[in-house]
Amino acid sequence: MRLRIAYTKVEDAKYIAHLDLTRVFERAIRRAGITMSYTEGFNQRPKISFGFALAVGTEGEREYVDIDIQREMDLGEALARIQEQLPPGIRLLQGRVLTQGAKPLMAVLNAASYRMRVLMALPILPERLQEGIGAWLAREHVTLSRFTKRGPTEKDIRPWVKRLEGEIHGDEIIFELEVEMGNAGSVRPEEVLVSLRELENLPLDLEALHIKRTGVHVSYQGENTSPLEHDGFVQLAEQS
């Protein structure tokens, strides 16, 4: 039986690295007394797969995981038993049983949205903020140099950004960002802020930055759906 589960990864759980998350779920499921299905072959691994990795320290309000278990069981009971064994901060929100042949998360997810709270280094007017955001969005290319293990590389981050909005609340700005994600890569939310500061001279104090991923989506013809939604899900699974 294949389960797709939506969960949070907030509070102290945000420090659990993506690579460690498989083990966290695997052990929780074993403690719950539920037998997982394993991959065939030399080095057997439990069949647990996630969507796009969440950076260490970034909270996720609604993330997804697919888990294969050996025996049929009631969905609600499975969720309840696993929840009991999960560390604080990982809360199961919703789940569904996947139909035969459903595509894995990584094959259907293609967008993510973030909320970023950042302190202003200097107070600015709302008009100034909107002007900056507008100018940034109007650019065709936003080239950012990055330092990787192979030395400096340049990449254009603009194509990945689908939506960017900002609003001033007291001494901080709250940004809502939606980006495209795919096997070819994506943009990191803090990279957008760095370029906003550099290109549009917005006074952002990036030392005091709080990022939350509010959701990951199946985006199709301008519409965001959840990978749990039956129709969107099956339709996409067939079309792509």
Add this chain to the structure above:
Amino acid sequence: MTKYTAAEIRRQVERFLPKVLKPSRYLGTEWNAIQKDWHKTDVHMAFAFPDVYEVGMSHLGTRILYHLVNSYPEFLCERVFTPWVDMEATMREKNIPLYALESFQPLQAFDVVGFTLQYEMSYTNILNMLDLAGIPLRTEERGAEDPWIIAGGPCAFNPEPLVGFIDFFLLGESEEQLPEVLGLIAEQKKNPLPRQDFLRRVAQVQGVYVPDFYHVNYKPDGRIEKIEAESGVPVVVEKAIVQDLDQAFFPTNPVVPYLEIVHDRMMLEVMRGCSRGCRFCQAGMIYRPVRERSLETLLKQTEELVRSTGYDEIALTSLSSGDYSCIQPVIEKILEKHGDEGVGISLPSLRVDSFDVELAESVQKTRKSGLTFAPEAGTQRLRDVINKGVTEENLLNAAEAAFKKGWSTIKLYFMVGLPTETQEDIDGIIDLAKKVANLGTKLGRRNITITISTSIFVPKAHTPFQWEPQEAKASVELKQRYLKENLRDRRFKYNYHDVKTSYLEAVFAKGDRRLAPLLEWAFKHGARFDGWSDQFCEEVWINAFKELGIDPHFYANRAMDYDDILPWDHLESGVAKQFLVEEHHRALQEAKTIDCRHNVCTGCGICPGRGVQIELKG
């Protein structure tokens, strides 16, 4: 240093935690971590492991004592590890004191900070942790508001280089001793006695060594003239022993870390002690006598461990698990019960002569990891000297069985610089490696990898080789180079320990309390993580010896006489010094000594008068 509350520390640390390597190291929120109410507990202890989280959490003793102390409602025990260098730099920059993982309380707020001394090369980390905590390094600089700084573990059997930093040491097994000490600290909190009076009281507990009460005089040539105990404390401090291991406390709800640690699995302690009698091995001397746990106890513990951790692997740990008398039944029963849940077994310490390939096959789920054998020396003569009762035939039989069962990777562990070692013994290592490799080739195995690892002999206190010098660095290096040149076949991989750190290890292993200022100097000039090759800085140590006028050769490379007073002569492991002398004699005569577990008593002295005896369950 500013006084921070737990909440302030947490708030500050959270600001930069995403930016340090492996932030999960610094949070006590793992599964089964114990969050106790600070205000509802009488004594607060921070259990300190002077190395990084992944190393410390892999240590069984740390896990036992953490849960043991917390099993008492009146005590609270939290953990602290050495912050990795990036975390340390940030903490120092932001002026944040070292805190315990569970509550974020600064170490300074605890009643006791207990360090475990697993290896000499972690000593500078102890000083670093005290310093990061804002606790004065020297006992005489500390006041009533500072925690008691205590330490236990194998290196407590010669803790002299740490005298001056640690208030008192705990020798031996702490399952009964530590709660007794914490009880005294609870009383001390209620009705405080002057420091010296309290120390005198705690010195009455079995295995507690308060160095303040022992005075050392030296001869003009630097050797010890005498060690004198003040009245009212034991002249010789003898280790504490758990009398009934089967019924002793063992945690079956251990903390399950988020990040991958060195030994990331359940640990089941099948027995304690080893009486094989390898003459270089300190653990084999100081953990006597052999006491096994019963099959029923182990199966019950396994069941609880699987339920509470969700791990898929259980290690049957001890100094030599193949010697456990019920090893076969315990493996069968565990696999029978938990095999379907995907639980596998690992046997981390197998001896060649107790090695049964069937056994290894039954436990190994996959064959990706190789099999490890430790002949320790290259010739039968030298193996007799060290009393490693393994023959070439044993090794080749085991290797043959392993190749036939499909293994193609075999690891061989040796030591260089053992007493009486000659060129012939070094050639013996090469010879043995070649024989194993050729055997594999003959049996038709392809892609054979024989990994040969050599460590450097470090003479340790309370062993028959405690009087021996360590071989000079230059000649050890020659031997390593020779092995490297002669193990060039592509079937071989040769690894060897660093001479510089092994040398320093010998200095501290045989050191006395005159080394304390050296430690402090080295720490203040940047030494930390000396056991990590990427952090070790030899230059600091060379300068430290020069600056303080201490000759490292005096400690590491000097042969001691039987009638020399050893820096640890006032500390007793229960194995009589006379037995060690006899064993040293026998070593030089290349005479083997039998394992008393299956034969007659060899007279090491551990059993009589201590209410303990060898306990076999099979």
